[in-house]
Amino acid sequence: METRDRTPDQLVDLGENVHRLIKYEGELDQGFAAEVARLAHGEKFYTCIQCGTCSATCPVSHYMDFTPRRIIAMVRAGFREEVLRSFTIWLCASCYSCTADCPREIKITDVMYALKQIAIKEGIYPKRFPIPVMAQEFYKIVKKKGRNNEGKLMMNLALKTNPFSLLRYAKVGLKLFRTGRVTLREESIRNHGEIQTLLGAVDRAREAAK
Ligand code: SF4
């Protein structure tokens, strides 16, 4: 592949429109693997034999920019930026097929979750890509009321990613609102403060574990 065919994330920018295709060892993040291992409950991915079973069994790997096998290799090698900016971690459907089939019992799905957590925390993800925005909006709504609200979620998602999509889906959206399938009225569970306490405790425990 020529340099001009690479995405900016695959190149090392040297300024003045000069790019390098390879990364030197000193430019890699040597602590990245350990950071992911802590969040993904184990360090088993150090035992990966790069057999490719995970990529072969993954139902969406042909849409990914890096296959699951490559993601594991890149995490171990310290390609932090490339991994966190990849579409792969957001396209992962959490089907657990790779985890079930891995001969080394590596929890690849948990690795994907850990990468999503780091990407959200650091605000590193493909711009205007809906999946990370949806994950955050869903969390905010559930944390506040203890229940999701599809109408609000769809609205916030569209406004934060592609406001013009509201026009495209206006007709079907109105039908859903009219028939009561979707509403903007927020429902709340009883004692929804308990959810906030619970999620706050999880956040604190995660911070303390670092
Ligand atoms: S299936 Fe397991 S051992 Fe094989 S490449 Fe994937 S993570 Fe590595």
Ligand code: SF4
């Ligand atoms: S959990 Fe994610 S990476 Fe693994 S097979 Fe399913 S979609 Fe692919």
